[in-house]
Amino acid sequence: MLIRQILLLVFFLLMFSALYGQSLQGWLIYFGNTQLGSSRFSIHHEVQLRDYEVIGDHQQSLFRTGLQYKLSSAANVTMGYAGVYTELEGAPNKPYWENRIYQEAIIRQHIANVRLRHRFRFEERFVQGQDFRTRARYCLFLDIPIHDKTMMKGAFYGALYEEIFIQPFQKNLSTFDRNRLYGGVGYKVSDNLGVQLGYMMQHVGKNKGTNHVLLSFHHQLRY
Numbered sequence: 072m073l074i075r076q077i078l079l080l081v082f083f084l085l086m087f088s089a090l091y092g093q094s095l096q097g098w099l100i101y102f103g104n105t106q107l108g109s110s111r112f113s114i115h116h117e118v119q120l121r122d123y124e125v126i127g128d129h130q131q132s133l134f135r136t137g138l139q140y141k142l143s144s145a146a147n148v149t150m151g152y153a154g155v156y157t158e159l160e161g162a163p164n165k166p167y168w169e170n171r172i173y174q175e176a177i178i179r180q181h182i183a184n185v186r187l188r189h190r191f192r193f194e195e196r197f198v199q200g201q202d203f204r205t206r207a208r209y210c211l212f213l214d215i216p217i218h219d220k221t222m223m224k225g226a227f228y229g230a231l232y233e234e235i236f237i238q239p240f241q242k243n244l245s246t247f248d249r250n251r252l253y254g255g256v257g258y259k260v261s262d263n264l265g266v267q268l269g270y271m272m273q274h275v276g277k278n279k280g281t282n283h284v285l286l287s288f289h290h291q292l293r294y
Contacts, residue, residue: 097125098271100287104139105294111141115149123160125284132156137173145179153194167199184220188212190234204241206248210234214257226259230267249275255285263291 103116119133137151153171158164175192189211196204212232219226236248255269271283 094282095125096130096281096283097122098283098285098287100285101290102287103290103292105292107294113139113141115139115151128160129158129164130160131158135171135173137175147177149173149175149177169199170197171195184216186214186222204238204244206236206238208234208236210251217256222259223262224259228257228259228265230255230257230269245276247276249273253285255287257289265289 099120101118105114105116107113115135115137117133117135119131119135120129121131121133122128123130133153133155135151135153137149139147139149141147151173153173155169155171156166157169158166172195173192175190177191178189180187180189190209192208192210194206194208196206198204210232211234213230214222215229215231216222217227217229222228230253232251232253234251236250237246238244238248239246251271251273253269253271255267257265257267259265265288267285267287267289269285269287271285272280273283274280
C-alpha cells in the first residue's frame, strides 16, 4: 500500500511541475508485440508521433520493428530497424531522416507485486547530413498494481521508468546524450491491451529539461 501511495504522489508532483508555468510537448505511442504461434519468436512493432506542442507542431515520427527471441520466461533479445523523420520547431522546419539498426536485451524481475524490466539497447545511427553515430541506452521500468495483483482486464496500475542514453564511442560528442524520467497511470482495457497516460521530463545534453505528456497503447497479439 505504501509503494502505491508513493507512486501516485510522485506522479501528481511531476504533473504539477509540468503544468506550473512550463509548456508541454505531446507524444502519442503504440507499442505492439505479435507472438508467432507457439515458437520462441515474436515481432515487435512500434509507432511514435511527437509534437513540440501537445498538438500542432510536428516534431518527430518514429517507426520501429524487430525480430524478438525468447531466451527464457524472464529474458528476450531483439534485433531490428527504426526509421525516424524529424522536423525542427517552428518554421522553416528543415526536415531530415534517420535510419537506425538496434540490438537489445530485456530482463524481467518481480519484487513482491512490483514488475521490473531492465532494457539494454545499442543503436547504430545513420542521420541525414551527419557522421555515423552509435548510442547505448539503459532503461529501468516498474509496473505497480494499484488494486489488482494480476494486472488483467479492468486493472489499474502505476508505471515508472528512468532511461539514460550515452555515446561512449563518439570522439566529438559528449558521452552523456540524454535522460528521461517518466511517471504514469495505466488501465488494462483487456488482458492483452493496456493504455497509459503519464508525464515525462527529458534532459538532452546540457539543455534545459523539457516536459512531455504521453498517451501510449501497449498491445500483445498472437499470430
